[in-house]
Amino acid sequence: KLPTxxxxxxxxxxxVQKAELTRLSQTFLHVPQLHWIVVEDSPHKxxxxxxxxxxxxxxxxxxxxxxxxxxxxxxxxxxxxxxxxVEQRNEGLRWLRVDRRAQPGGDxxxxxxxxxxxxxxxxxxxxxxxRSTQRVSVWPVGLVGGMKYExxxxxxxxxxxxxTGWRPSRPFPMDMAGFAVSLKLVLANPEACxxxxxxxxxxxxxxxxxxxxxxxxxxxxxxxxxVLVWHTRTEKPKMKREEALQAQGLGSDPAVEV
Ligand code: UDP
Ligand code: MN
Numbered sequence: 001k002l003p004t005x006x007x008x009x010x011x012x013x014x015x016v017q018k019a020e021l022t023r024l025s026q027t028f029l030h031v032p033q034l035h036w037i038v039v040e041d042s043p044h045k046x047x048x049x050x051x052x053x054x055x056x057x058x059x060x061x062x063x064x065x066x067x068x069x070x071x072x073x074x075x076x077x078x079x080x081x082x083x084x085x086v087e088q089r090n091e092g093l094r095w096l097r098v099d100r101r102a103q104p105g106g107d108x109x110x111x112x113x114x115x116x117x118x119x120x121x122x123x124x125x126x127x128x129x130x131r132s133t134q135r136v137s138v139w140p141v142g143l144v145g146g147m148k149y150e151x152x153x154x155x156x157x158x159x160x161x162x163x164t165g166w167r168p169s170r171p172f173p174m175d176m177a178g179f180a181v182s183l184k185l186v187l188a189n190p191e192a193c194x195x196x197x198x199x200x201x202x203x204x205x206x207x208x209x210x211x212x213x214x215x216x217x218x219x220x221x222x223x224x225x226x227v228l229v230w231h232t233r234t235e236k237p238k239m240k241r242e243e244a245l246q247a248q249g250l251g252s253d254p255a256v257e258v
């Protein structure tokens with residue numbers, strides 16, 4: 001039987017949320033043996049996400065965990081100021097370690113854990129690459145870090161350094177979308193989690209440091225020569241006309257879910 005891929009996705013309410021989750025869920029429908037762990041950055045589960053998941057035909061677990069107020073990015077803050085999705089990814093890890101284990105079949109440790117932000121673009125191939133992860137597998141990420149791509153550099157089948165535009169001396173200078181971890185390793189290291197206080201660019205390292213060393217990384221995507229996932233970002237839609245119409249009482253019907 002194929003190892004299950006547990007995909008942990010932090011998500012938060014905004015105008016493009018339904019569009020992002022629709023695109024993502026329809027990608028995942030093409031991936032066999034995938035379990036989607038959706039963690040809302042919210043004090044409660046929202047109807048929009050609840051209904052979208054219910055209709056999705058996916059295997060999923062719906063969780064929520066609000067970002068602490070002092071950790072949350074404020075309107076107007078530059079996006080690099082604070083890491084995003086931290087408490088949500090940690091909540092997904094907690095579910096795997098505690099709640100899932102208490103369920104029937106929860107002793108099955110065969111599986112792979114991947115952190116998939118809701119706005120990235122995923123090729124179906126990347127899921128088949130990561131499915132054979134023994135400890136931690138790695139691959140290039142496109143359109144990230146002010147570069148065409150970032151990637152681990154592979155020599156003789158081993159990762160020897162990283163191609164990145166910024167602080168290559170970081171323990172693991174990789175984007176969240178560029179690695180997957182075996183469920184077994186996640187369960188064997190119950191303390192490993194994302195540190196929201198880690199300095200900028202060290203979030204991925206804060207999780208991976210306790211789990212592997214560079215020479216143990218398993219390069220995928222043809223020795224890290226292929227880009228199969230892209231750190232795309234969605235433009236914030238302009239609401240100028242909406243607001244102008246609203247002022248005249250002619251705004252879009254709030255009963256229509258977007
Ligand atoms: N996110 C969240 N709460 C927030 C901001 C972001 O849960 O307040 C989620 C978001 O939906 C995404 C992930 O965290 O799945 C990373 O956020 P984003 O894509 O904005 O980060 P970036 O692309 O700038 O790294
Ligand atoms: Mn993003």
